[in-house]
Amino acid sequence: MLDGSAFTVATQIAAGIVIATGCLQYLSYIVQLAIAYRTLRKQPPLKRAGQLWDRYADVAPPIALLVPAYNEEASIVASVRALLAAKYPHIEVVVVNDGSRDGTMDALREAFDLQPVVRAFEEVAPHKPILGTYASPVASRLLVVDKENGGKADALNCAINLSRAPLVCSIDADSILDDDALIRAVGPFIADPMRTVAVGGTVRVANGCRIERGRIVSVGLSRRLLPLLQTIEYLRAFLMARLAWSRVGALTIISGAFGLFQRRAVIAVGGYSLGTVGEDYELIVKLHRHFRKIRREYVISYVPEPVCWTEVPEDLGTLGRQRARWQRGAIETMARHWRFLLNPRNGNISLFGYIVGLLIDIIGPLAEVIGYILIPLAWIAGVLSFEYALAFLALTFFAGIFISIGSLILDELELRRFPRKSDLLLLLFIAVIENFGYRQLSNYWRMVGIWQFVRGRKDWGVMRRRGY
Amino acid sequence: MSDLLIGIYLTASALAALALVLAFYVVIRRIFVDRAIARRQRLRQKLLGLMLESTATESTESAEPLVAAIRQDPGVAASVLQELSENLRGADFQFLLDRCREAELDTFLIKALKAERRAHRRQLAAETLQFFPGTAVRTALFSALQDEDAEVSVAAGDSLTAQGDIAAARAILDRLDHSQGGASLRLRTIYARCAEQHRDEILRLVADGEASPVMREVGIHALAQQGDLAAVPALLALVDDPSPEIRATAYAALARLGYPDLSGAIGRGLEDPNWQVRASAAEAVGLIGLPDLAEALGRLLADTEWYVRLTAALALVELRENGHEVLERISTSASGSPARIAALVIEENRGMAVHA
Numbered sequence: 004m005l006d007g008s009a010f011t012v013a014t015q016i017a018a019g020i021v022i023a024t025g026c027l028q029y030l031s032y033i034v035q036l037a038i039a040y041r042t043l044r045k046q047p048p049l050k051r052a053g054q055l056w057d058r059y060a061d062v063a064p065p066i067a068l069l070v071p072a073y074n075e076e077a078s079i080v081a082s083v084r085a086l087l088a089a090k091y092p093h094i095e096v097v098v099v100n101d102g103s104r105d106g107t108m109d110a111l112r113e114a115f116d117l118q119p120v121v122r123a124f125e126e127v128a129p130h131k132p133i134l135g136t137y138a139s140p141v142a143s144r145l146l147v148v149d150k151e152n153g154g155k156a157d158a159l160n161c162a163i164n165l166s167r168a169p170l171v172c173s174i175d176a177d178s179i180l181d182d183d184a185l186i187r188a189v190g191p192f193i194a195d196p197m198r199t200v201a202v203g204g205t206v207r208v209a210n211g212c213r214i215e216r217g218r219i220v221s222v223g224l225s226r227r228l229l230p231l232l233q234t235i236e237y238l239r240a241f242l243m244a245r246l247a248w249s250r251v252g253a254l255t256i257i258s259g260a261f262g263l264f265q266r267r268a269v270i271a272v273g274g275y276s277l278g279t280v281g282e283d284y285e286l287i288v289k290l291h292r293h294f295r296k297i298r299r300e301y302v303i304s305y306v307p308e309p310v311c312w313t314e315v316p317e318d319l320g321t322l323g324r325q326r327a328r329w330q331r332g333a334i335e336t337m338a339r340h341w342r343f344l345l346n347p348r349n350g351n352i353s354l355f356g357y358i359v360g361l362l363i364d365i366i367g368p369l370a371e372v373i374g375y376i377l378i379p380l381a382w383i384a385g386v387l388s389f390e391y392a393l394a395f396l397a398l399t400f401f402a403g404i405f406i407s408i409g410s411l412i413l414d415e416l417e418l419r420r421f422p423r424k425s426d427l428l429l430l431l432f433i434a435v436i437e438n439f440g441y442r443q444l445s446n447y448w449r450m451v452g453i454w455q456f457v458r459g460r461k462d463w464g465v466m467r468r469r470g471y
Numbered sequence: 472m473s474d475l476l477i478g479i480y481l482t483a484s485a486l487a488a489l490a491l492v493l494a495f496y497v498v499i500r501r502i503f504v505d506r507a508i509a510r511r512q513r514l515r516q517k518l519l520g521l522m523l524e525s526t527a528t529e530s531t532e533s534a535e536p537l538v539a540a541i542r543q544d545p546g547v548a549a550s551v552l553q554e555l556s557e558n559l560r561g562a563d564f565q566f567l568l569d570r571c572r573e574a575e576l577d578t579f580l581i582k583a584l585k586a587e588r589r590a591h592r593r594q595l596a597a598e599t600l601q602f603f604p605g606t607a608v609r610t611a612l613f614s615a616l617q618d619e620d621a622e623v624s625v626a627a628g629d630s631l632t633a634q635g636d637i638a639a640a641r642a643i644l645d646r647l648d649h650s651q652g653g654a655s656l657r658l659r660t661i662y663a664r665c666a667e668q669h670r671d672e673i674l675r676l677v678a679d680g681e682a683s684p685v686m687r688e689v690g691i692h693a694l695a696q697q698g699d700l701a702a703v704p705a706l707l708a709l710v711d712d713p714s715p716e717i718r719a720t721a722y723a724a725l726a727r728l729g730y731p732d733l734s735g736a737i738g739r740g741l742e743d744p745n746w747q748v749r750a751s752a753a754e755a756v757g758l759i760g761l762p763d764l765a766e767a768l769g770r771l772l773a774d775t776e777w778y779v780r781l782t783a784a785l786a787l788v789e790l791r792e793n794g795h796e797v798l799e800r801i802s803t804s805a806s807g808s809p810a811r812i813a814a815l816v817i818e819e820n821r822g823m824a825v826h827a
Contacts, residue, residue: 044589045589045590046590046591046620046622062659120819121815121818121819121821122815122819123781123784123785123812123815123816123818123819124781124815125777125780125781125808125812127777195685197684197685197688197716267778270777270778390476391476391479394476394479394480394483395479397479397480397483397487398479398482398483398486401483401484401486401487401490402483402486404486404487404490405486405487405489405490405493408490408493408494408497409493411497412493412496412497415497415500415501419504424498424501424502424505427497427498427501428498431494431497431498434494435490
């Protein structure tokens with residue numbers, strides 16, 4: 004296959020690394036798929052929310068919904084109304100206007116007839132100064148905080164300080180919670196109150212769903228390609244990866260769009276870290292560190308059934324910026340906590356949370372991009388035969404298709420969130436085509452994220468949304 | 472073609488074939504599942520109608536279609552029965568249970584509890600069997616106490632106590648494995664039932680320092696839930712327990728019982744070395760209303776732990792005049808964190824009064 008020149012040797016070594024990385028990456032995907040499948044089959048979610056009410060209504064602890072809002076004038080009122088109407092026995096909604104430059108605060112003031120109030124609190128998690136706190140005579144469970152701009156983590160810290168409930172739930176202002184999402188998510192806190200410190204739910208793509216007054220009326224798929232591709236990605240990330248890592252006690256991320264936390268635990272680790280774009284990832288790693296340090300048993304889990312719907316980007320520019328930022332956030336956290344995450348005494352967190360995370364998020368995409376460049380080059384230079392080049396590419400693509408279809412099956416087996424058969428067929432088609440073009444594009448965005456991290460970039464970038 | 476190349480092609484082909492098979496499987500399965508769900512829904516509706524109809528007439532002869540429908544899919548019948556148990560009572564529900572027995576639903580459920588592979592189905596069987604007291608059911612439920620799935624074992628314990636088998640309380644508590652700490656909500660129900668008639672069993676459990684902290688905590692909650700002041704001496708003994716979690720839970724339970732003559736014990740709790748215990752004791756002062764501890768609460772506004780400071784400040788509000796005096800004094804005479812939190816709590820309370 005190859006001749007004996009130095010170029011050949013170099014190509015062989017590089018090819019060996021790329022192939023080994025690819026094999027390890029897909030092996031880890033298959034392991035995740037198998038664990039997630041077993042977990043879902045063993046304990047499928049309760050189908051009827053009514054049963055949950057019977058079980059939990061009397062003992063469900065109060066939850067504070069923390070809603071950081073920055074320039075959300077168009078959707079904030081509908082979002083807050085939907086949250087206030089959430090089906091849960093005891094909630095308070097803490098909206099933090101994070102120095103918006105648009106009319107977010109005015110919209111809230113007008114819609115809820117906000118009146119200034121004083122709320123006693125301790126600034127145990129750091130944040131920028133508060134300009135005012137407001138309550139509503141028409142919505143007694145609402146507290147609105149107006150503060151100087153400090154970013155999402157800063158706003159969440161402020162909300163945590165001012166909330167009173169023992170559990171806090173971080174959600175994005177543009178996200179929509181399923182009616183029964185909270186009662187489902189709180190289950191682990193009730194079942195194991197002494198050890199449960201954080202629970203993550205599933206984030207799904209809202210594009211294509213019918214939404215009325217801030218609520219999902221019927222689930223559907225977008226007719227645009229980018230949201231469809233992201234639908235498969237989200238299934239893979241949540242139903243496969245998080246469920247599997249949660250099962251083995253190695254969950255290192257709970258999405259910032261929907262996570263439920265024990266308030267005291269979050270404060271014990273100093274709240275969200277400021278100056279990072281991966282504050283959700285960082286928080287979970289800090290919680291792991293803290294409880295291992297104080298040698299207290301704890302559980303951080305993922306529950307597949309509570310669903311939060313989010314609008315995903317529909318244009319390449321916004322999606323690229325989002326993905327690069329996620330990649331940057333992941334590397335920031337991995338770099339900041341590498342000693343803890345690499346410590347073999349931390350068992351599964353070290354192995355699955357860090358080493359496999361590193362393989363899948365950083366080394367894998369890097370190797371794949373190198374592979375795409377290397378294989379044609381080697382073929383052109385005559386050091387790799389056409390048969391081999393084709394075989395490697397076929398292996399990569401079919402493995403990708405297999406994993407994507409596998410994660411779709413996870414959803415289909417127990418959750419069945421896509422009611423129409425045509426939706427299922429469309430997603431199967433997307434699971435195949437995402438491997439040709441979109442996957443490579445995702446890897447490119449990851450490379451951009453790595454480059455931004457190396458350059459020390461800290462901003463969030465502009466996110467364009469269509470709105471509901 | 473080399474062996475390596477053949478290997479790669481074979482692996483790729485296997486993955487492609489597997490992906491294709493999975494895709495077909497998903498689509499075909501969806502068609503069948505949709506049909507099965509539609510069938511189960513139809514049967515569910517039919518069963519609901521027949522069950523309600525038969526309870527209205529209470530005629531054994533006219534209930535024959537119901538018995539046949541239960542036999543058709545006992546799993547669906549069990550879940551419908553569960554649903555109706557929330558709304559039907561007395562003779563009506565008993566009539567329904569008799570028809571279920573006639574259709575041998577209990578026998579089906581015993582088999583499911585023993586042999587069903589999926590835990591949630593065993594759990595449904597354990598939950599539904601509570602309606603069918605009898606030796607065979609009791610034996611099956613007792614065996615299920617050692618089920619590998621915590622939810623199933625606790626559901627079995629729940630059903631046993633629901634059947635009034637309180638005499639078996641000790642055995643139930645001993646056989647449940649709580650090492651994983653799961654399913655505490657159902658444990659609470661079981662313990663509360665045990666606490667009604669077998670308080671001594673629960674008292675023995677909560678005093679047992681060797682028992683799992685989760686079990687002890689749930690036991691303490693169950694005692695408090697009963698509202699029985701006779702549990703106060705036992706709870707008072709627990710405020711000196713070596714485990715801070717147990718001490719904190721004991722203070723919360725005492726607060727729930729609202730026994731007024733507790734200043735001494737709760738005062739000690741306010742000076743506990745563990746912050747969770749101090750916070751729990753502070754909350755108890757506010758809930759019970761112990762004005763003689765207002766000064767001690769005031770000192771906690773300078774506590775090293777924020778949660779204790781905030782809890783103490785809010786408890787002072789609950790003490791009304793005595794608490795307000797302390798808050799006013801601290802807000803004007805003290806400095807730093809205590810003065811700030813006192814002033815904020817006063818302001819907040821004033822604002823709330825205006826809104827009210």
